[in-house]
Amino acid sequence: MVRLLNPLSPISSLVFFLSMMAYPAALSVRNYGVGRPDASLRVLPNAALQLDLTWMHLVTDVIACMFGAWSAWKACSPRSMIAPPWIGGSAVRRYSAPVLKGAALCSLAYVAGCLPAIVQTLQSTGGSVPLGALLMGMAVPAAMFALGYALGAIMGSRWSMVPATLLPAILCWGSVVLLIPRVPKGDVFPRMWGSALSVVMPVMDTGIGAEPGLRINPSAVAVRWILVAVVLAASTGACILTAHRWRRSLSWIVAPLVVLLLVPTAAGGLVAMSSLAEWRRSVPFTPVCKSIDGVPLSVCAHPDDDAQLRRYMRYMQSVASWFPKDSVEGRSGLVLLLGNAFTPTTHGQAWNLTGQGLAELRQLGGKKIQVMTDTVTERTGRYSDLADVTEAIVEEFIHADCAATALKNVYKQRTLDGGASVSAFVLEQLPQRMRETAYQSLGGGSAISGLGSARGPAADLLNDATNEEFHAYVRRNLSDIERCTVTPSDVINGLGKNH
């Protein structure tokens, strides 16, 4: 092993390797529920994993570049006895060997750091190994090591760690800024693909959203690795030039830097000009749909999006528990379509579904809303949060026309003065309460917002009620709330017993 690493120091390599692993591993634990008992419900869909694998290397990149600079200082600075610039022999093998080894090591560190998230997701979703995304992500630390090694060889001192920290940080920051996704116009694909430069920058376009069925374009992977090869060659060339030129001359600094920076930039520019698409979106599919017992509520997802479907079913079961069976009988109901995969690719097309998929959807009846799509289109952007979904469900299942005016004034009222104001006050916070109890069913949840402005004993009791108390109260009195017949004193009588 030590021999394989030469001239990279085994101890430094181990320290840098572990440091490079730390960030993707920490993200795996945080975002994918690795090591938690209920991880299968927390895990993100395979599509989200694919997306994450293309950017989870941000800190790894910086450390890889520092590792390169450190290794070069130890191995090929004028102070080194191992492979200093003033020796004979083939400069190509002298510099390319450590550059290749270090690049491979950095890529491996990234893969090792991502493994928990990959294993977790594959176990929970049954999806395929996201090889394309992983290859895309692995490429960047490899290139960063090569850049760092060249910087270390050019400067020949441990001070090269400074530019080796700044350069990748600037590149990563720049690419994140460049690729901040924007909400595109219209309802069909292809949506805005970030920047044409994204295929060559450290961070790819993540504006695509976590679309199930999404695949990295194999050509983009190939192009990125060709670019890595260019960076590796340019870095090796810069090292050779540094060794070849007279030290302390202008060309000693300028020539290698020109090779190091301009060659990859020119190659990257050429690729960017080709406007290569990074992703291949889902082809029309037949969704998997599940219905909630007793409530006309269904959830449909791409077959690859099993984890998301399970998660949303848990949410919807929680939401459905707010409604007694008799209160929703005869309602046409709602069908939630999860994810970007449903977004059509041409105008006039309802959904990105096969004929059979469309027929099955039609058979379910009810209003269809597309949710969990990040910020895909103007049509679906408004259902980006579970609270938006619960609001739509409340609108669909509770028709309290008597409280319409009161709802408009719910943030203007000082006290609850009648049945309409009580109904409006309850309905205003109902979607938030539903969202919170749904999140709590999976161990999440946060503070309630969206409380009306009214104060007084009845309003305070409603505001101070726990989600469980509120849930029980609403379920008991739903039909009265719909008819605006619950008075403030009823609230005091109903909820006051608990306080």
Add this chain to the structure above:
Amino acid sequence: MLSDVSLSFGNGVYGLLGPNGAGKTTLLNIVTTLSRPSSGDVKIAGAHVLTSSGRRRARSRIGYLPQSFELMDASSLMRNVRYAAWARGLSWSASCDAAVWAMEQVGLSGESHRPVRSLSGGMRQRVGIACAIVARPDVLVLDEPTVGLDPVQRIEVRRFLDAYADSHTVLVSTHLVEDLAAIADRVLVLNHGHLLLDGHMDDLAALASPEDSMASPWESGYRQLLKGTGHLPSDQEGVS
């Protein structure tokens, strides 16, 4: 800065003396092809180093030990010397024999599997020398090679340099005049970029002052030579 320096070297040990700022490092950098002379020419083993191809040829004939240097501390001594041989153009299989030979020359044969970080300063210095000689260079340039060595080790290194110089050129820059007295065939004294003396150690001894009875004749001669230029070596420069 060096000026008006014209030197030629054959086989043997050449000692380079001079106080700090005398131009020793500049001369070594020029000889090792790291720095380009602003004027004049440098030829090493028949190769003009000012040309690109000549410099490449020259580099394959030079071995250099800088005053302070880096090694792969976590790797074994053998691994360090072997990799140095490989980097200097030997095949990986040939590098093994070369490393064994180099370590024998500096008396480290029995230590080959120890990691460098566990070595004493003197042993580390000898690893550096082993790396410098592993490709059997025609021209061996050593900057303070005996710093940190105990007396026995210094004698061993001197003995090796003496033997190596039978068929190669060895240029040694040092403050330790006594080391040179034992092995140098010729001594060069630099000060302020000028060559003050290019001769034998006896020439240096001839300059010794009878009043300077505490010092060896070479050391005394060295002092007298510098006194003439208004620069005496300081205590830190360690004339011994």
